Amino acid sequence: MSKIFSLDAEVDGLYGPSFAIAATVRENGAEIAKFEGRVPDSVVTDGWVKENVLPALGDMEVTHQSSKELEEAFWAFWKEHKDGSIVIAHCGSPVESGLFRRCVERDLESRQWDGPFPAIHDVATLLLALGEKPDSVDSYNESHGIVVPFNGVSHHPMYDSVAAAVAWEHAFARLQDLKGGENMFITIPGSGGEKINTSQILSIKEERISASSHRDGGSREASTSTIVTLVGGKRVSMGSLSVDEVLDQIHKK
Structure with missing residues (x-):
């Protein structure tokens, strides 16, 4: 199975800057690298985010003092692990695509060719193709008995990254099975x-x-x-x- 780079960002309003980011890099079903970063809660201004997202972060460590510092640290992690990675997010637009756009636009001349290619692949689209509910990886994981190997809840970016990754692995295998039929089995x-x-x-x-x-x-x-x-x-x-x-x-x- 190819290397997967699964990310999730929490932003100050749907099109705002990031205040918490996480990513897990997985190969052959195991995590080989991860990124977690957060800025102080005082940076957040959106009322809905304060009420619904900040409580989910729990004891996630504050690692940076500004959104720019956080996003630049994520970009460095991305550059380190981008080669050979399939980039996924549960629903990659507008949040995760916006994160990459902001990172690239800070140094457009040198970064314009370093974003995800050919795409940030949506887990939601894969679930839709399989006739599953596309709006919840938690529902998919629960219905298929998939354990998320991270102790957290929805809106915690590391939990969301890992939940999306294991859902992708399972759903992608199902899709390959449909493609291959009986020839995909050994005794x-x-x-x-x-x-x-x-x-x-x-x-x-x-x-x-x-x-x-x-x-x-x-x-x-x-x-x-x-x-x-x-x-x-x-x-x-x-x-x-x-x-x-x-x-x-x-x-x-």
Whole structure:
């Protein structure tokens, strides 16, 4: 699965400057980098935001004193992780697209080619294509039993970033499944015919199983097993098959 750069910004009014930003960079279903930043609440002037968003931020640390400083720090993080990333947001316009526009316009000559390309991909559009409610990743995650690996609530930018990312991973795998049909499945060895949907595979790796002792005094030698991790965190042992043998099965489909 490709690298995902999922971001969420909280802004002072729908078209205002950012006062809290978060992003998670994920690869093969695991977070490899993150950004969190916030300015003091005193910067916020919008009444609706004060009532509905500020309480959700909880103990999120104040890291910058102005929106410009915060957005510039985010831009530096983006530049570090942009290469090879699919950029996503739940609904990327006008908030997240506005964030990138402000960053670029501060130094248009040197930054005009560094924004997200080909797009900030909306998770909402992906959900709509699957016949799901596009306006809530929380509803999607709950209905599909997807756990959001961050302790927070809606309007906390890191929670929203992570919630959008895991929803995207699951929904994108479903879309690939619809595209590929029956050719997207491989059989789990020794399972009696149980199959894995290959579009839901996040990682395939060999893991060492520690030696263990038996009650009769004997012991079991350490061994290795190929473990397939699926969207949602399920881990499946492929028995004696090597990583290369599992990959061969997938590539033959």
